[in-house]
Amino acid sequence: xxxxxxxxxxxxxxxxxxxxxxxxxxxxxxxxxxxxxxxxxxxxxxxxxxxxxxxxxxxxxxxxxxxxxxxxxxxxxxxxxxxxxxxxxxxxxxxxxxxxxxxxxxxxxxxxxxxxxxxxxxxxxxxxxxxxxxxxxxxxxxxxxxxxxxxxxxxxxxxxxxxxxxxxxxxxxxxxxxxxxxxxxxxxxxxxxxxxxxxxxxxxxxxxxxxxxxxxxxxxxxxxxxxxxxxxxxxxxxxxxxxxxxxxxxxxxxxxxxxxxxxxxxxxxxxxxxx
Amino acid sequence: xxxxxxxxxxxxxxxxxxxxxxxxxxxxxxxxxxxxxxxxxxxxxxxxxxxxxxxxxxxxxxxxxxxxxxxxxxxxxxxxxxxxxxxxxxxxxxxxxxxxxxxxxxxxxxxxxxxxxxxxxxxxxxxxxxxxxxxxxxxxxxxxxxxxxxxxxxxxxxxxxxxxxxxxxxxxxxxxxxxxxxxxxxxxxxxxxxxxxxxxxxxxxxxxxxxxxxxxxxxxxxxxxxxxxxxxxxxxxxxxxxxxxxxxxxxxxxxxxxxxxxxxxxxxxxxxxxxxxxxxx
Numbered sequence: 274x275x276x277x278x279x280x281x282x283x284x285x286x287x288x289x290x291x292x293x294x295x296x297x298x299x300x301x302x303x304x305x306x307x308x309x310x311x312x313x314x315x316x317x318x319x320x321x322x323x324x325x326x327x328x329x330x331x332x333x334x335x336x337x338x339x340x341x342x343x344x345x346x347x348x349x350x351x352x353x354x355x356x357x358x359x360x361x362x363x364x365x366x367x368x369x370x371x372x373x374x375x376x377x378x379x380x381x382x383x384x385x386x387x388x389x390x391x392x393x394x395x396x397x398x399x400x401x402x403x404x405x406x407x408x409x410x411x412x413x414x415x416x417x418x419x420x421x422x423x424x425x426x427x428x429x430x431x432x433x434x435x436x437x438x439x440x441x442x443x444x445x446x447x448x449x450x451x452x453x454x455x456x457x458x459x460x461x462x463x464x465x466x467x468x469x470x471x472x473x474x475x476x477x478x479x480x481x482x483x484x485x486x487x488x489x490x491x492x493x494x495x496x497x498x499x500x501x502x503x504x505x506x507x508x509x510x511x512x513x514x515x516x517x518x519x520x521x522x523x524x525x526x527x528x529x530x531x532x533x534x535x536x537x538x539x540x541x542x543x544x545x546x547x548x
Numbered sequence: 549x550x551x552x553x554x555x556x557x558x559x560x561x562x563x564x565x566x567x568x569x570x571x572x573x574x575x576x577x578x579x580x581x582x583x584x585x586x587x588x589x590x591x592x593x594x595x596x597x598x599x600x601x602x603x604x605x606x607x608x609x610x611x612x613x614x615x616x617x618x619x620x621x622x623x624x625x626x627x628x629x630x631x632x633x634x635x636x637x638x639x640x641x642x643x644x645x646x647x648x649x650x651x652x653x654x655x656x657x658x659x660x661x662x663x664x665x666x667x668x669x670x671x672x673x674x675x676x677x678x679x680x681x682x683x684x685x686x687x688x689x690x691x692x693x694x695x696x697x698x699x700x701x702x703x704x705x706x707x708x709x710x711x712x713x714x715x716x717x718x719x720x721x722x723x724x725x726x727x728x729x730x731x732x733x734x735x736x737x738x739x740x741x742x743x744x745x746x747x748x749x750x751x752x753x754x755x756x757x758x759x760x761x762x763x764x765x766x767x768x769x770x771x772x773x774x775x776x777x778x779x780x781x782x783x784x785x786x787x788x789x790x791x792x793x794x795x796x797x798x799x800x801x802x803x804x805x806x807x808x809x810x811x812x813x814x815x816x817x818x819x820x821x822x823x824x825x826x827x828x829x
Contacts, residue, residue, distance in 0.1 A: 283739065286739065287642060290634060290637070290638035290642050291638065291642065293634050293635060293638060294635055294638050294639060294642075294643075294651070297631075297632075297635040297710075297714070298654060300706070300710070301654075301655070301658055301707075301710060301711055302654075302657075302658075303669075303673070304665075304666040304667075304669035304670050304673075304707060305657075305658070305661050305666060305669070307669045307672050307673065307679075308665050308666070308668070308669040311669075311672060360563070361563050361564040361567055362564070363560075364559070364560035364561060364562075364563050364564055365560075365561065365564040365565075367560045367561075368557070368560050368561035371557075372557060372561065380561070380565060383564075383565065383568045383569070383572070383573070384564055384565075384568065386572075387568070387572050389761075389764060389816075390576075390768075390809070391764065391765075391767065391768020391769070391785070391808065391812070392768065393768050393769075393770050393785045393788055393789070393805075394579075394768060394788075394805040394808055394809060395575075397579070397788060397792060397798075397801055397802070397805050398575035398576050398578065398579045398805065399571075399575050400792075401575070401578060401579065401582050401798055401802070402571075402574060402575035402578045402579075403575075405578065417571050418571070420567065420571070421567070421568065421571050421572045424564060424567065424568075428564070453554075453556045454556065478660050479660075482660065482661070482662045482663070513664075513665060513668045514665070514668075514669070516665075517661070517662055517664075517665030517668070517669075520661075520662055520665070521660075521661050521662070521665075524660040524661065525657070525660060527660075528656070528657075528660050532653070
């Protein structure tokens with residue numbers, strides 16, 4: 274194709290590829306941007322040309338007590354799920370970091386597989402199982418199923434941070450007389466703290482957006498995404514855009530916080546001078 | 549490091565294990581048991597009867613849905629992989645380091661927006677009076693029925709898996725030895741031929757895994773076929789929700805779910821085997 278002395282570069286191809294990147298991102302962000310724009314649009318049936326600027330849909334959402342209840346459930350569930358997932362994920366990440374034992378492959382498979390099972394199947398299995406053991410229909414069942422899906426994310430994030438740690442640090446602490454528990458408290462936890470907080474925020478964000486499992490297992494205590502599903506099933510309403518924009522801003526705040534924690538500080542040094 | 553089992557170690561390793569066994573393994577096993585239960589007068593009874601399996605497998609509707617879902621998911625993974633590759637390639641080889649970091653960050657954002665909201669947003673674009681038809685109207689075309697078509701379902705699948713596929717492809721592309729590509733160029737291998745003879749084979753594992761994830765996601769998705777495809781043709785996920793929500797036929801839904809899991813496991817096994825074929829590992 275090129276054949277010239279300039280072997281690696283071809284202006285036209287480079288420009289075409291750049292244009293392609295822009296197109297790809299346009300495709301990915303078109304629905305997100307449209308949702309944002311039309312949440313401020315007065316029209317009942319959103320399309321172009323745009324109607325007037327209005328906050329009607331936000332007002333409609335804000336005055337709907339059911340939405341508030343859904344939002345409250347979503348937040349409570351999200352925070353609890355985040356905490357439990359992070360604790361479980363930390364334990365599993367540390368286990369993988371420090372121990373090798375018979376059946377570790379199975380342990381890791383159990384720890385990491387759940388997100389690859391389609392949510393619809395997981396939802397059905399959870400609904401059937403939890404209703405059998407009398408746990409279905411309340412917030413508890415949503416929390417249980419969300420943790421199953423979220424804990425693997427927490428584990429992956431914390432494991433990544435642990436792999437940046439010098440494996441000799443912990444034995445060094447033991448040699449200096451620290452017990453295992455003390456080494457955990459003064460060496461491991463401070464070092465992984467950014468990842469722990471990052472995992473906390475990421476799992477909370479995942480829980481906020483998750484809806485299918487929640488839809489199946491939650492009875493009366495609907496979370497916000499379940500409410501959105503309800504709107505979709507009934508008449509189409511731009512209120513979805515308002516809720517979507519609100520949840521998006523909330524999730525992005527969490528993700529950016531996590532991002533700052535995970536990458537902002539240099540790896541390694543900060544843990545020492547914090548104590 | 550091999551050590552005796554201690555209270556300390558168990559404190560960290562047991563909680564997740566217990567949780568996943570109780571709330572992940574048990575529900576899936578229960579699904580197996582459930583598929584042999586019987587339903588009489590809208591109530592389920594523990595039983596050991598293969599009636600659900602024979603009923604479901606004897607229905608043309610089921611096999612139609614199975615074929616549709618399999619074909620749609622296959623088409624989605626081929627389409628998504630093909631469309632994502634030039635994007636991942638360009639990000640990997642044509643952008644500066646800092647631009648690449650931004651590109652990755654931007655591709656992660658969709659994971660934290662509600663998939664449902666994005667699907668609803670596509671309705672704004674695709675409906676009969678939607679954005680695309682209005683624009684087409686300006687140049688005297690249309691309106692075309694875009695919503696409630698298989699094409700719309702595909703757009704939904706793309707929305708679901710495109711970012712993930714780009715990221716997975718990207719991670720396999722950035723680890724290719726640059727010297728390999730330079731060597732190909734030095735040996736007068738053309739650009740396109742380099743891509744097919746050097747880049748794609750080197751990144752094969754990542755590319756196949758990315759396609760596999762797209763298959764898994766599309767195979768199980770029920771939002772796009774319902775809200776963009778209009779519920780036609782029926783996919784297995786639609787069949788599951790219909791079966792579950794109407795008439796307490798959970799055992800039959802369990803049969804569908806287990807068939808789906810079995811299919812996904814076979815596909816995953818085949819894909820991984822293909823990905824690592826000929827690799828010495």
